[in-house]
Each structure stands twice: as C-alpha cells, then as structure tokens.
Amino acid sequence: MPSFDEVLKEAGEFGRFQKRVFFLLCQTGITFSFLFASVVFLGQAPGNYWCRIPGAAELRERCGWTLEEEQNFTVLPLRLGNGSSHGECERLDIMWDDTVSCASPLAHYGNHSAGNLPLTVCHDNWVYKQPHSSIVSEYNLVCSNAWMLDLSQAVLNLGFLTGAFILGYAADRYGRIPIYLLSCLGDGICGIIVAFAPNFTVFLIFRFLQGVFGKGTWMTCYVIVTEIVGSDQRIVGIVIQMFFTLGIMILPGIAYLIPTWQGIQLAISLPNFLFLLYYWVVPESPRWLLTRKKGEKALKIMHNIAKHNGKYLSPHYSEITINNEEVSNPSFLDLVRTPQMRKNTLILMYAWFTSALIYQGLVMRLGIVGGNLYLDFFISGAVELPAALLILVTIDRFGRRLPFGISNIVAGIACLITAFLPEDIPWLKTTVATLGRLGITVAFEIVYLVNTELYPTTLRNFGVSLCSSLCDLGGIIAPFLLFRLAAIWLELPLIIFSILAVVCGVLVLLLPETKGIALPETVEDVEQLS
Numbered sequence: 001m002p003s004f005d006e007v008l009k010e011a012g013e014f015g016r017f018q019k020r021v022f023f024l025l026c027q028t029g030i031t032f033s034f035l036f037a038s039v040v041f042l043g044q045a046p047g048n049y050w051c052r053i054p055g056a057a058e059l060r061e062r063c064g065w066t067l068e069e070e071q072n073f074t075v076l077p078l079r080l081g082n083g084s085s086h087g088e089c090e091r092l093d094i095m096w097d098d099t100v101s102c103a104s105p106l107a108h109y110g111n112h113s114a115g116n117l118p119l120t121v122c123h124d125n126w127v128y129k130q131p132h133s134s135i136v137s138e139y140n141l142v143c144s145n146a147w148m149l150d151l152s153q154a155v156l157n158l159g160f161l162t163g164a165f166i167l168g169y170a171a172d173r174y175g176r177i178p179i180y181l182l183s184c185l186g187d188g189i190c191g192i193i194v195a196f197a198p199n200f201t202v203f204l205i206f207r208f209l210q211g212v213f214g215k216g217t218w219m220t221c222y223v224i225v226t227e228i229v230g231s232d233q234r235i236v237g238i239v240i241q242m243f244f245t246l247g248i249m250i251l252p253g254i255a256y257l258i259p260t261w262q263g264i265q266l267a268i269s270l271p272n273f274l275f276l277l278y279y280w281v282v283p284e285s286p287r288w289l290l291t292r293k294k295g296e297k298a299l300k301i302m303h304n305i306a307k308h309n310g311k312y313l314s315p316h317y318s319e320i321t322i323n324n325e326e327v328s329n330p331s332f333l334d335l336v337r338t339p340q341m342r343k344n345t346l347i348l349m350y351a352w353f354t355s356a357l358i359y360q361g362l363v364m365r366l367g368i369v370g371g372n373l374y375l376d377f378f379i380s381g382a383v384e385l386p387a388a389l390l391i392l393v394t395i396d397r398f399g400r401r402l403p404f405g406i407s408n409i410v411a412g413i414a415c416l417i418t419a420f421l422p423e424d425i426p427w428l429k430t431t432v433a434t435l436g437r438l439g440i441t442v443a444f445e446i447v448y449l450v451n452t453e454l455y456p457t458t459l460r461n462f463g464v465s466l467c468s469s470l471c472d473l474g475g476i477i478a479p480f481l482l483f484r485l486a487a488i489w490l491e492l493p494l495i496i497f498s499i500l501a502v503v504c505g506v507l508v509l510l511l512p513e514t515k516g517i518a519l520p521e522t523v524e525d526v527e528q529l530s
Helices: 004-011 016-037 056-063 067-081 105-109 147-174 176-195 200-227 236-257 261-269 271-280 286-291 295-308 332-336 339-366 373-382 385-398 401-420 426-453 460-488 492-508 523-527
Strands: 049-051 090-092 119-121 126-128
Touching: 004 286, 004 295, 016 176, 016 200, 016 236, 016 261, 016 271, 016 295, 049 067, 049 090, 056 067, 067 126, 147 176, 147 200, 147 460, 176 200, 176 261, 176 271, 200 236, 200 286, 200 426, 200 460, 236 261, 236 373, 236 385, 236 426, 261 271, 286 295, 332 339, 332 460, 339 401, 339 426, 339 460, 339 492, 339 523, 385 401, 385 426, 401 426, 401 492, 426 460, 426 492, 460 492
Parallel strands: none
Antiparallel strands: 049 126, 090 119
C-alpha cells in the first residue's frame, strides 16, 4: 500500500486545491494579528481629562457652564497652587453645593488662596472630552488604575496560553476542522460581548475567552495548511505569517477610521463569523484522519484534491498505509518520553519563550513614541515584511537550522551593540535596534515552521500548541521585565535580551535539519531524524 506522501505527490503537492485552502486560511492570520495588537488602539490614553469635584455636575447645570469652563474652575486653581498638577489624579478636597457662586466658586472658601486649598487623591468621577474613545476612558483606567490596562493585555496572553493547551489537545483528539470552526465562532461571540461589556470585570472575562478561541483559530489553521502540502512546499507556513504582518499594517487604518473603541472591537471580531463558511470548502486534514484509522475518509479527500488539481489517482491507490502506531490521547509525557522528542521539546519551548519576550520587548522599546500613532504603528509592521522575504530566500537554500540560529545570534548582538551606543546618535541606535527586531522576527517565524516539522502527526497540534504556549508566557512577562529592569538602567533589558537570544541561537543548532524531509507520522520517525 502506498504511503500518504506518495498519494499526495500523485494528487498534487501544491495544486489549485491547496492554493485555495491556503489563501482562505491565511485570512485567519490577519484577524489574529488584530486581536494580538488591538490593545494599542483600544487602550489609547485619553487626550484631555480631569477629576471632577463633588457637586460640580449639578453646579455646571445650574450655572450653564460649558465643559471647558468647568475644567477651568476645577484645574486652574491646582495649576496656580501646584504647577506640576494638571487635575488628572488629584482634585481640590472640597464640595460644591447650592451656596457656591457661579461667577467665582472658590470665593466660597473665604481666606484660602488657590494654593492653600486642601488636595485629595482622585479615585473616581473623572471627566473625559471623548468618553468612549478607548477602554481607558470607558473604565477609568487612569492614575492609580493605570496598571489595569496592562492587566487586560496579560489576561489576553493568559487566554492564548490556555487556548494552546485546551484547543491544541482538542484538535489532536477531535480533528482540526471542528476545533477551527468552534474557535472562530467563540472568537466572534466573545469579541461582541467584549465590545458591550457593562464593566471592566466582564470585559476581562470575555477578553480572556477571546484569547482562548483566538489562539485556537491561529494554531489550527497553521497545522491544517502544513499537513495538506508536500514536504517541499511547507514554507507556506512562513507566508501565513506575512498575512499576520499584513494585519498589523491594516489595523491602524481601521483604528483611524473608527473613532470609538467599541467600533474597533467589533470591526476586528466580526470577520471571524465569515470563517464559518469554510465548513463547506476546507476539508479535514487527511493526515489526521489516517492517524485515527479513518483511511476511507482520507482517501476520499485525496481523490477530491486530485480532481481539483487536474490530476487522477491511479486505481491501485484504493487504500493508503494506515498508521499502525497505537493512537492515544496526547499528553506532555509523549513529548519528553524519548530522547530526540525530549531534546526537540525543551529547545523549542525555550526558543518560543525567547522569541516572544524579545520581540514584544523590542516593539515596546522602539515602540510607538510620540509622533503619529497610526503612521508609526504602520511602519513598525512594515519592518517585519523583509523578515518573511529573507526566510523565503534562504530556507530552501540553507535549510531551517542555520537561518534559525543565525537570526537569533544577530538579534542578540544587535541588542548588545544598541545598549552601548551613545544617545547623541539616535539614528544609529534606532537602526541597530531595528536590525535586532528584524533578526528576532525571522527567528519567530522560523520557529513556527520548525516546530510543525519536528512532531509526528499524532502529536503535532498538541506539540505546537504546548511549545507555543511559552510564547504567551513570554508575552505576559515582557512588559514587566522591560519596565522593571529599565528603572534600574535604561539599557539593562537589552543586555538580558542579548544573552537570551545568543543562547537560543546556539541551542537551535542542535535541532535536526528538516529541509526536504517528509513530515514524521510517528514518534519512531522523529527518533530517526539525525
């Protein structure tokens, strides 16, 4: 009986059918990038706000003040008495009532000058010129509550982490397509609930759930694409990530055109419902069906692929070699039980963690500082495009391992040089730091491909999901590591990033080369990789 790869070669390894499925699933990369980076626009700092004095709303109505007039009466005394205060996080410790004069409300307090009036910390009752422009103004995530904005992103990453475990396991047990469609449905529903969350607690709960389902859509679509193409075509996994970058570049345009955070949230969530139409056009992975002893269904799909590709399967392809390895539900022990699997798993987990930590750290550092937020964010996404092109040029010529290792080492050296460059040549410092980001982006994109190629079909989705969960852990840690270390010495985070990247570059050179090798079907196949 022929093997699956032999049948695939006969049916077409990357024909019209695979190209169509590939293009459709690539759209998931765009919507996932929206979710991944949306906090930048959902959480924009409100441009103009102040803490309202108790009774000020009623007094404003009685006196017919505009918002600007109320702000002047509230904030100007603070600026006169304390030049560093703008009335955002503290207010005058007074209360306005019916006895207060409309023309001079502070005259009510007698001999107190504006600078001697008592102050108190503001805990609520902020006034915003644009109250629904971001979640910051919607849920009062300012002053002592500012850390809650970071919490919202940490909760999303925690959702990614949870989704990697739960939905990665489910996709290996119940199939790629059912879990992909379930994830798309869950992502869309949770996204709508987030947009209309009545309070911050509900917002956090459903942002976490949106992270769970969002990770399910991204990881599962990646595995499906990898499993239906031939070994020479698996770099399509890199092209999927170009669509992720495309999403990063589209997002600022969406945010620019839509003035409210609810509108942005709906715009990035609703497209997930369109993916439910894939039920009729994207088949289950035939590789997965074979591991579940469903050879007839797999062969039927292969005949359909051949038909769409303009090929014809020979009559002797009436049966495909079925994996004889005992199929059991995947567990972490399966990933570390044998020597080669154990080495691959530990190195890949470290590579995922390092890539995410450095990538997000450099994004925040180079960041979106001053200037035009929308244009700067677009440019920061465009910087990533050369990474995918660089991979496509080098990966077939030099294999996976060498570009993987070199890109990490280049990123590490660039971070180290950036740390010691003088501040008076900012263009050079920014250029070298950008080279570091390009290097870590290359590494980040290659780890997806290598991770997929180093696990057998029975454990592939679970293995990719588990290892990539370290990416989400890195995403949770990155902002805290960056800001805590920067408080000690501004360039200290770059030193840490440099060490982590160089160590990663050396370790990945110990992985087996997978260029041109058929995807392993069993654990034994992985153990035979040199």
